[in-house]
Amino acid sequence: MAVALLALGLSACGNVSRNVAEDGSNAQELVWPKPDDVTPMHRGGTFPEIDHLRELHAGLNKQQISQLIGWPHFEEGIWGVREWNYVFNFRDAGSGQVTVCQFKILFDHDKLARGFYWKPEDCARYMNPPPPAPVAKAEPQETTLSTDALFAFDRYSLKDITDGGRAQLDALAARLLDEKDRIAHISVVGYTDRLGSDDYNQVLSQRRADTVAQYLVAKGVPQDVIGAEGRGKAEPVVQCADQARSKLIACLAPNRRVVVRVDTHDRG
Known part of the structure; x- marks a missing residue:
């Protein structure tokens, strides 16, 4: 007798929704059972394992579904029907408030x-x-070097780097080597002030950028991640009114610079 009742419970009551399509993709009308009509063992709904639900x-067949989220919560049956219904509870991680949801699965003719x-x-x-948690994008690191401190006046070659300039470049190279594995690219950009012709300033800024890049490579910075560019008098840091030449040269000093920009890989 008990076996017969179990078989009836597993296969009897049929679909709740009307005219479930043969391929199980939809129904002519989705009908939702009342949440209070769940079987006694599912009274109040259950809290599913979110990972299993996903x-x-x-x-999937019915056995596989039951292993993930359990058997249906209503008496529509198990084996002979093409619809299962559930009442699930979800607790909000922030407020602790519980949301009650109904969940329906439709099956095709192969169940x-x-x-x-x-x-x-x-x-x-x-x-x-x-x-996915947002990955903080690594901000580029910039170091600005005064070419007045790096090079002798109007010079640009390795032999023209001052003692103070070598000390600055040695310290920069050491910092770069400490982060060598994270470096994506290094841009070395040279600038001049506005004095002199555009062509001359462009060439001088490029040569100084090339020299700084060569120096860093000689100290062990990977050559394949470093590039040099001269921008002449572009992007001035300060604007100076015309005045006595010596004072004007001093005023324009911040524009005579080499900027080393380091882009690093994001930390995952």
Whole structure:
């Protein structure tokens, strides 16, 4: 007798929704059972394992679904029907408030899951994996070197680097080598002041940028990640009114510079 009752419970009551499509993709009318009509063992609904819920996908059979989220919560039956219904509870991690959702699975004629529905529809968000945590983008690091301190007046070659300039470049190279594995690219950009012709300033700024890059490579900075560029009198840091030449040269000093920009890989 007990076996007969169990068989009836497993196969009897049929679908709740009307005219479930043969392929299980939809129904002529989705009908939701009342949450209070769950079986006694499912009274109040259950709290599903979110990770298991997210493993549901079309093509699973009923045994596989039961292993993930359990058997249906209503008496529509198990084996002979093409619809399962559940009442699930979800607790909000922030407020602790519980949201009650109904979940429906439609099966095709082979009893493989094909359609998944939520009431209210917004509950579908619980099946979506959480968005990946944003990765903080590494900000480029910039070091500005005064060419007045790096080079003898109007010079640009390695032999023209001053003792103070070598000390600055040695310290910079050491910092770069400490982060060598994270470096994506190093840009060495040379600038001049506005005095002199555009062509002359362009060439001088390029040569000084090339020299700084060569120096860093000689100290062990990987050559394949470093590039040099001259921009002449572009992007001035200060603007100086015309005045006595010596004072004007002193005023324009911040514009005579080499900027070393370091882009690093994001930390994952």
